[in-house]
């Protein structure tokens with residue numbers, strides 16, 4: 001029984017009104033009991049004082065004025081009590097009506113929200129509620145819809161991620177399996193080239209798994225950032241050294257142009273080296289022999305821009321906004337042939353730069369026109 005009352009907002013509202021009415025009635029009752037007899041006498045007395053009243057006549061007429069007065073008072077009290085009872089009944093009825101209306105106004109949207117959240121919990125992420133009204137319930141419905149939308153997006157991303165990952169894993173696996181079958185059936189010759197090919201696919205797979213692990217780490221922000229003042233020259237030199245052999249092998253000129261008065265930046269050296277490695281690695285990968293890759297840096301207020309420009313294949317404008325989305329590649333078949341990118345590198349770079357409070361973007365005049373990738377870091381101090 002108590003549980004029933006507790007679980008019904010309407011009943012609770014009604015009971016609270018009832019308490020107010022009862023307290024009002026009790027106070028009124030007590031007040032009248034205490035003050036009315038005296039006030040009655042005073043008013044009757046005032047009536048006499050006015051001089052010509054019938055009261056005086058009544059009091060003196062038959063000598064039983066006091067008896068009449070007390071009769072009058074008793075009748076007055078009885079009618080007062082009757083009126084009080086009527087008022088109580090009317091107030092009670094209004095309390096029922098108002099609590100019903102109010103609770104319906106509150107309970108109905110709450111019920112809608114409850115059932116919508118149950119449906120979302122059971123996997124129907126498209127569920128929304130009608131958000132009308134500008135009161136707290138309206139705000140709640142609005143926030144609920146926003147939450148549902150976010151959940152829906154996350155769920156879509158999760159599905160897409162699983163789809164992408166399985167697709168990416170399947171490609172090298174299929175190649176390895178195909179080559180092994182060819183070897184077993186004797187269709188493929190057991191030459192060093194065949195083994196080399198299989199090894200490359202396995203290597204690709206290992207890289208992919210490493211990249212995926214790194215991606216999940218940076219997306220979750222599950223790594224410590226060791227922010228210190230770092231000289232840009234040092235970051236650039238480290239990157240140039242790392243790629244010197246690769247650039248030479250591809251006959252690409254890898255160079256830098258930095259002003260001498262660049263202030264140090266506030267950065268985690270390893271993480272920013274990782275970003276530069278991704279950018280220069282791409283530049284070398286997507287630039288044909290004989291091209292140039294240049295690292296530049298400029299100061300803009302309290303920000304330092306670092307950019308990697310190449311004279312490579314360029315990027316058509318429609319692809320530029322998507323480059324930093326995971327698994328996005330401008331030309332899937334091309335990047336696969338060209339050494340097998342999986343479209344994760346720039347996504348990792350974006351997360352790392354944003355964790356430093358910076359921005360990263362790409363510019364290109366189109367196919368064959370080269371590209372520039374730029375990111376910003378804060379000046380230290």
Ligand SMILES: Nc1ncnc2c1ncn2[C@@H]1O[C@H](COP(=O)(O)OP(=O)(O)OP(=O)(O)O)[C@@H](O)[C@H]1O
Pocket residue numbers: 211278282283284286310312313314315323328329330331335340341342343344345346347370371
């Ligand atoms: N310097 C560049 N010139 C032309 N296209 C580029 C350049 N850098 C990146 N891209 C395009 O952007 C896509 C995404 O780059 P990203 O580095 O994220 O992936 P990836 O290089 O393909 O693979 P990986 O995850 O191994 O780095 C590339 O596939 C390529 O199409």
Ligand SMILES: [Mg+2]
Pocket residue numbers: 278281282341345346
């Ligand atoms: Mg890359």
